[in-house]
Amino acid sequence: MQHFIGHLARGLSLAGSVAALAFMLGFSHAQAETVAPDELVRKLAAEMTAAVRADPELQTPGSLKISDFVQKNIVPRFDFERVTQIAMGRNWAKANPSEQKQIITEFGRLLTRTYSNAIATLKDLEVEVKSTRVITANVDVTVKTQMIGRPQPVAIDYGLINGPGGWKVYDVTVEGISLVAAYRDEFGGLVSSSGVSGLIEALKKKNGG
């Protein structure tokens, strides 16, 4: 019986990869349909600026409609798990699975909540996709964009990863400055001074609960 389970387990992972392969071969035409990352960024930016311009409620920071809009349109396009792992760096391994889950949730909430308020500024802005740097073909790319409408154009780069849910953003740099890197310093400091639980505590406190 043990013998069988062993085979089953091994077969399962093999089957998994075969299944993935079958999908890739069988549905390669479907893949052509999926949106390329730069196209995705362009489309999302255009849709969002159009939505904000059309709806005065989306121009009022803190409105319920904004958080709803963000939950629907932006959150699904972010890979918070990956963002959190990068922000944690080597401290990620110090957290147990349940702590990891909590950090992902709380950090995702923090990012969503704080940057929701920036949505309103999209009213006067235009996003231009400049170029795409391929890190690993079809897997990991950086889409370089420029935000126009301020006295000076602002360069914003999006790191995207292709996973089961399609392309998702896992890093954002503004004028070459990585926000995730800033969080890594913060998280590192908190973990070394008050441990993983201290970090979770601080995140929860920041989120107001």
Next chain:
Amino acid sequence: MKRFALSLVLLTTLGSGLAIAAPSKKVKAVAPPPPIVEEQEPAPPNDVLEPLNRATFALNDGIDMVIVNPLVTLWNGIMPTFVRTGVGNFFNNLDDVYVGINHVLQGNGSAAGADFQRVAVNTTVGIGGLFDVGAKMGLHKVDGDFGQTLGAWGLPTGPYLILPLIGPSTFRETTGRFARIATDPRSYLDPVPSYSLMGLEYLQTRADGKANEGLIAASSLDRYVFVRNLYLQKRALMVKAAREKTSSAASAN
């Protein structure tokens, strides 16, 4: 038997995969996301003066709350946008002279040319720098200062330092700041116009940064660390860019 078990598992997996995939029209190639490549952990920031810096940081917060923020609110409240933009442009135009000088010192002739062109256009067509006509012509303002030049020349950053009123700096950037003050013609005016002009510039700079300050306060857990990281990242990028230009200019000679 083994083979049967395997194909059974295979079939059920495929079947369930299809069943899940069927409702959505777009079936994507599912590949496991690549593991996160641990970049080498960045070196910890050089902040030997952290206790002192944190104290100055708190002091600056206090000054902000009691003096600067009310002034900025007042300034934003009584001055129409075009006046504030004009004042900002005026000081930017003065600063562009220094940006140009530093680009020369960095051996970046083409950038210096653009800087001085901006000054020329903005001072004349832009009526003494009140209007940023250069930007409308595609000549956007770029960064450049003495601290960056010292960095391009190879001077190390040195410890992080929070200056009273000014905020984040490093030993190198503070040296650059002294060079700037010593060469600023405003320093040689009578004290009243000198301090008024510098105070006005300070106020305008702070008013410009208000939105970002709010965003940083809202998004950070330990604002001191967050600000330190963003500042050091920005300075490192500026110096790296300048260094690349300097070395390419040197190799061209």
